[in-house]
Amino acid sequence: xxxxxxxxxxxxxxxxxxxxxxxxxxxxxxxxxxxxxxxxxxxxxxxxxxxxxxxxxxxxxxxxxxxxxxxxxxxxxxxxxxxxxxxxxxxxxxxxxxxxxxxxxxxxxxxxxxxxxxxxxxxxxxxxxxxxxxxxxxxxxxxxxxxxxxxxxxxxxxxxxxxxxxxxxxxxxxxxxxxxxxxxxxxxxxxxxxxxxxxxxxxxxxxxxxxxxxxxxxxxxxxxxxxxxxxxxxxxxxxxxxxxxxxxx
Amino acid sequence: xxxxxxxxxxxxxxxxxxxxxxxxxxxxxxxxxxxxxxxxxxxxxxxxxxxxxxxxxxxxxxxxxxxxxxxxxxxxxxxxxxxxxxxxxxxxxxxxxxxxxxxxxxxxxxxxxxxxxxxxxxxxxxxxxxxxxxxxxxxxxxxxxxxxxxxxxxxxxxxxxxxxxxxxxxxxxxxxxxxxxxxxxxxxxxxxxxxxxxxxxxxxxxxxxxxxxxxxxxxxxxxxxxxxxxxxxxxxxxxxxxxxxxxxxxxxxxxxxxxxxxxxxxxxxxxxxxxxxxxxxxxxxxxxxxxxxxxxxxxxxxxxxxxxxxxxxxxxxxxxxxxxxxxxxxxxxxxxxxxx
Numbered sequence: 001x002x003x004x005x006x007x008x009x010x011x012x013x014x015x016x017x018x019x020x021x022x023x024x025x026x027x028x029x030x031x032x033x034x035x036x037x038x039x040x041x042x043x044x045x046x047x048x049x050x051x052x053x054x055x056x057x058x059x060x061x062x063x064x065x066x067x068x069x070x071x072x073x074x075x076x077x078x079x080x081x082x083x084x085x086x087x088x089x090x091x092x093x094x095x096x097x098x099x100x101x102x103x104x105x106x107x108x109x110x111x112x113x114x115x116x117x118x119x120x121x122x123x124x125x126x127x128x129x130x131x132x133x134x135x136x137x138x139x140x141x142x143x144x145x146x147x148x149x150x151x152x153x154x155x156x157x158x159x160x161x162x163x164x165x166x167x168x169x170x171x172x173x174x175x176x177x178x179x180x181x182x183x184x185x186x187x188x189x190x191x192x193x194x195x196x197x198x199x200x201x202x203x204x205x206x207x208x209x210x211x212x213x214x215x216x217x218x219x220x221x222x223x224x225x226x227x228x229x230x231x232x233x234x235x236x237x238x239x240x241x242x243x244x245x246x247x248x249x
Numbered sequence: 250x251x252x253x254x255x256x257x258x259x260x261x262x263x264x265x266x267x268x269x270x271x272x273x274x275x276x277x278x279x280x281x282x283x284x285x286x287x288x289x290x291x292x293x294x295x296x297x298x299x300x301x302x303x304x305x306x307x308x309x310x311x312x313x314x315x316x317x318x319x320x321x322x323x324x325x326x327x328x329x330x331x332x333x334x335x336x337x338x339x340x341x342x343x344x345x346x347x348x349x350x351x352x353x354x355x356x357x358x359x360x361x362x363x364x365x366x367x368x369x370x371x372x373x374x375x376x377x378x379x380x381x382x383x384x385x386x387x388x389x390x391x392x393x394x395x396x397x398x399x400x401x402x403x404x405x406x407x408x409x410x411x412x413x414x415x416x417x418x419x420x421x422x423x424x425x426x427x428x429x430x431x432x433x434x435x436x437x438x439x440x441x442x443x444x445x446x447x448x449x450x451x452x453x454x455x456x457x458x459x460x461x462x463x464x465x466x467x468x469x470x471x472x473x474x475x476x477x478x479x480x481x482x483x484x485x486x487x488x489x490x491x492x493x494x495x496x497x498x499x500x501x502x503x504x505x506x507x508x509x510x511x512x513x514x515x516x517x518x519x520x521x522x523x524x525x526x527x528x529x530x531x532x533x534x535x536x537x538x539x540x541x542x543x544x545x546x547x548x549x550x551x552x553x554x555x556x557x558x559x560x561x562x563x564x565x566x567x568x569x570x571x572x573x574x575x576x577x578x579x580x581x582x583x584x585x586x587x588x589x
Contacts, residue, residue: 078461094452106442107460193382
């Protein structure tokens with residue numbers, strides 16, 4: 001049993017002449033929050049897409065809990081244990097908060113292909129969905145249509161949906177994007193509370209949040225890892241300072 | 250009296266989608282009593298046509314309204330269903346149940362193949378590819394000379410064991426039972442886990458994928474179900490019309506059932522049936538009304554029909570059901586949760 005949750009081996013991806021991912025290897029350990037940082041265009045989202053299965057790498061492999069995911073589709077990878085939130089919040093807009101949770105709960109239980117009993121009055125689904133919503137503090141807004149939710153709450157809901165299937169790896173693509181200071185704070189606390197329960201690969205531009213959350217950091221520039229390590233190690237790294245954090249001297 | 254009071258309360262609170270559906274279906278069950286006493290047997294015929302097109306529209310609505318897939322070729326399944334009767338009779342198979350099972354099998358298989366191929370595309374390409382399949386089948390039947398080609402073939406009303414469809418109202422109630430069963434089935438399907446997942450796919454396909462589900466499986470399944478329903482409507486249509494020709498699967502009929510759905514209310518249970526009622530009644534009455542006002546122009550009734558449809562769609566946003574909703578007579582838009 002390998003002890004890393006996620007292992008990337010020599011991923012390469014280019015779009016024409018543009019190299020988005022270059023011989024990239026990376027590991028995420030169980031229960032850790034691993035932040036992926038880098039300037040715009042460094043290939044962070046492209047990398048997430050390859051882990052998630054929405055983009056095929058040109059070469060290289062993706063392992064989740066020792067299982068080779070390369071070649072699997074998005075739904076197959078989700079069932080293998082990958083949860084994801086997107087850069088632009090991605091929830092079911094035409095439904096209420098609780099209904100969102102219930103549809104995810106039905107999917108988690110493998111019951112989505114049932115035709116007879118009404119879904120939205122099923123007490124088991126309500127129970128499961130309520131537990132999902134409770135984790136992100138949305139239970140008191142359960143009956144609101146998602147369209148009426150504030151932006152920050154939508155992000156929370158998305159996180160809840162990503163967590164619904166109890167993934168072993170959570171991919172969070174800029175969960176604080178567009179959030180106000182209070183919302184960002186709340187999101188940080190909720191992600192903080194997840195530490196140890198699920199491995200998280202986090203893309204985030206809000207450096208305060210990164211410094212507070214990340215157990216380890218990987219710095220990506222032009223598709224390559226230029227540094228990896230703890231926050232203390234990274235902040236001493238000269239290459240990172242010049243390439244990303246900027247020379248403050 | 251209390252019943253009436255209860256009913257008034259119901260109307261004030263807003264009739265729910267499925268309640269409206271069953272009221273309409275109950276209306277069809279009682280309609281022959283009215284035509285009997287009013288001595289208007291012709292209107293039974295109109296009602297049968299409404300029920301048949303309503304049934305087909307309800308079938309299409311599963312993919313169009315609930316699944317968000319704009320299939321522009323569903324008349325093909327109506328046609329195949331009708332030809333299942335014609336061709337069976339040509340070879341001496343007169344049993345109506347056989348026709349139905351044949352139609353379910355053929356339309357299901359055809360729906361699977363067309364759905365599997367067409368659902369790889371979306372948007373305008375999906376519309377075009379479904380239309381292309383339907384046109385292909387249309388011209389196939391035009392070219393099949395032994396089955397009447399362009400001229401079609403005449404059909405005897407199917408043989409339903411002890412039921413003689415030539416007796417008055419037997420066909421009417423056969424169609425009614427089929428309609429009620431289709432309505433019942435759809436009511437279960439759209440509220441089920443499958444149904445809400447299908448609606449979720451319409452709302453946001455990538456989120457459903459992120460739940461570990463394969464949207465294509467749900468889309469194809471709904472496509473097959475809707476093809477089978479349209480096929481069933483087609484087999485009964487054949488007995489009603491006692492005749493089948495490629496005209497039944499002309500692309501304008503695909504458009505007609507689409508308009509019926511949009512007129513009634515996309516993605517609602519009662520919408521397609523309500524749409525069929527209003528659409529076909531307008532088709533009956535507009536020429537008469539125009540004829541009374543301006544006899545010379547009676548045959549140009551479409552010039553009123555078009556703007557009427559446009560107005561309902563523009564101001565209804567959600568068709569007639571949307572209008573009822575706005576006026577406070579129905580509450581379909583705001584889905585109240587059945588949760589404490």
